[in-house]
Amino acid sequence: MAYKVTIESSNHTFEVNEGQTILDAALANDIILPYSCRAGACLSCKGKVVSGEYESGLGTTNLIPEEERAEGACLFCETKPRSDLTIQTQIVKLASAIQVKKLPVRVTEMEKKADDVMVVKLQTPSSDTFLYEAGQYIEFILKDGSRRAYSLATRPIEKAPIELHIRHMKGGLFTDHVFGTGNTAMKVKEILRIEGPLGSFFLRKESDKPxxxxxxxxxxxxxxxxxxxxxxxxxxxxxxxxxxxxxxxxxxxxxxxxxxxxxxxxxxxxxxxxxxxxxxxxxxxxxxxxxxxxxxxxxxxxxxxxxxxxxxxxxxxxxxxxxxxxxxxxxxxxxxxxxxxxxxxxxxx
Ligand SMILES: Cc1cc2nc3c(=O)[nH]c(=O)nc-3n(C[C@H](O)[C@H](O)[C@H](O)COP(=O)(O)OP(=O)(O)OC[C@H]3O[C@@H](n4cnc5c(N)ncnc54)[C@H](O)[C@@H]3O)c2cc1C
Ligand code: FES
CATH class of the missing domain: 3.40.50.80 (Nucleotide-binding domain of ferredoxin-NADP reductase (FNR) module)
Structure with a gap:
């Protein structure tokens, strides 16, 4: 069963499969809506359902005041349609040359810039081009399938290593590895898997505002x-x-x-x-x-x-x-x- 979602301002439509979120379906259809955490925790994807039935989640309940929820406000990264919907949101971008890819990367450099900050450089495969907008992030896909997001810290330069700034969160699965000592610690030459680029955090060049x-x-x-x-x-x-x-x-x-x-x-x-x-x-x-x-x-x-x-x-x-x-x-x-x-x-x- 699939539902049709219409974006009110632009009349763009896309299909959402049973169990899929509005955000995931939009991205799968090359319509980039505002988003960041994809986990119902940051409010970036907040929008409004103007008509239709839907089911939202914990983030919507915890982060959006009741009066706004009553008017259809919800987080699209966790909202699933139960009928065809009309929604209000901004479209950040339609499909561009930038493609989200899964890639292996090799750690080429690790430099501690503070007790709890490591600058990590990663080389993407020479056979593939990794394009992104300055400001976007990647996710590491860890061995257990869980993911951790890190922002890209340099503007895109073809074939140059990508740079991340990683803060140690003590007890954290991934950053304990990055800052660890001994056999299990991250080292130069380690191979990791990433997916990216992701997110809608990048400079709006069309504006002339300060x-x-x-x-x-x-x-x-x-x-x-x-x-x-x-x-x-x-x-x-x-x-x-x-x-x-x-x-x-x-x-x-x-x-x-x-x-x-x-x-x-x-x-x-x-x-x-x-x-x-x-x-x-x-x-x-x-x-x-x-x-x-x-x-x-x-x-x-x-x-x-x-x-x-x-x-x-x-x-x-x-x-x-x-x-x-x-x-x-x-x-x-x-x-x-x-x-x-x-x-x-x-x-x-
Ligand atoms: C879009 C985006 C971009 C990001 N970019 C960056 C970036 O550029 N740089 C950066 O440093 N971070 C960034 N982050 C944060 C990053 O993704 C990780 O969340 C962070 O590094 C912690 O990962 P971890 O695996 O070490 O910790 P996790 O395993 O995720 O744990 C995080 C903390 O929670 C505690 N914890 C875990 N489970 C529990 C539990 N059950 N109960 C109580 N406490 C618990 C851990 O002890 C730890 O302190 C970004 C996040 C997002 C969403
Ligand atoms: S709440 Fe962060 S992207 Fe939805």
Whole structure:
């Protein structure tokens, strides 16, 4: 049994098989809707069912207020039709040259940039081209079939290794391996399997609005790729990069950002530290990074925001920036949700 889904604004239609989510079916039909975690944890895929019957999941119940749910708001990454549907959502893109592929990759370099941050470089097969938009992410497909998502930290350069910035989450299946010691630890030459590119977090080049880039911790990875793309494409829109961490060491590529700030007249870098210790001798901005943006710019109505990193930073920014006038469709985000967030959601049900 398949159901027909119609996107109200554009009249695009696609079929959803029994048991398939609206997001998965759209992607399978080369219609890219906004998404990030694909697990009902980040709100990126939130949309509205205008007519028809459907079944949504735990993320919709936990993250969307009841009044909005009553009007049909739901997360398309977990919503399954029970009849033909008409939905409201943005189409990010229709089919392009970029194809999602499963590929083997080889670890070529591992460099610790902070106690809990590893920059890992991976070589894709020379026989295959791996195209992506700066800002997108890949997933590792682990031996047990589970997946872990990591943002691509460089703009796409044909045949060059891809770069990831991986933060150690103690007790985590994959990052304990990356940061491990002994026989089971990740090593140069290790072969892994990835799928990608994924996600709708990339620079909207058609806009001329000033850009705010908001990064927390390793959320800097896709932001770095986007800045490289801005530089390479000669885009001269004003760009303000706010990068937050608990301590200065969390802003692990501070020198690169300062170099961009020195070199590019339209680029400003504002590092923000929330829990500096006296020995850090931190002289810069303090507090929460999403709040620093609001301290500088009270009215966000004319801006575009690209936010990436810890889920709490992304959800706080989404709420506060909407109140500061940022149109919902100008907030682009990748929230680094993990198994811990899903467990938390399960416990809240
Ligand atoms: C779109 C996207 C992009 C991302 N990009 C990046 C990136 O560029 N860089 C980056 O560092 N991260 C990124 N992440 C996060 C990343 O995918 C992983 O979630 C993270 O690295 C943890 O993986 P892990 O296997 O080590 O931990 P997991 O095994 O997933 O565990 C995560 C944490 O939860 C705890 N945990 C696990 N199971 C339970 C349980 N049952 N009860 C309680 N606690 C539990 C673990 O101890 C650990 O601390 C991204 C996430 C998304 C969704
Ligand atoms: S909640 Fe659906 S993509 Fe994250």
């Amino acid at each position: 850009i705010i880039l908001l990064a927390s911790g390793t959320g800097f990875a896709p932001i770095k790729a986007i800045v490289e793309e801005i530089i390479e494409s000669g885009i001269l829109r004003p760009v303000s990069l706010y990068w937050g961490g608990r301590r200065p060491a969390d802003i692990y590529m501070m020198d690169l950002c300062k170099e961009w700030d020195d070199r590019l007249p339209h680029f400003t870098f504002i590092p923000v530290v929330s829990d500096a210790l006296p020995e850090d001798n931190w002289q810069g901005r303090t507090g929460f990074v999403h709040q620093a943006v609001l301290d500088d710019i009270a009215d966000l109505s004319a801006y575009q925001v690209y936010a990436c990193g810890a889920p709490i930073v992304i959800s706080s920014a989404r709420k506060a920036y909407a109140q500061a006038g940022l149109p919902a469709e100008e907030f682009y985000a990748d929230s680094f949700t993990s198994a811990a967030d899903l467990v938390h959601q399960e416990q809240n049900k």
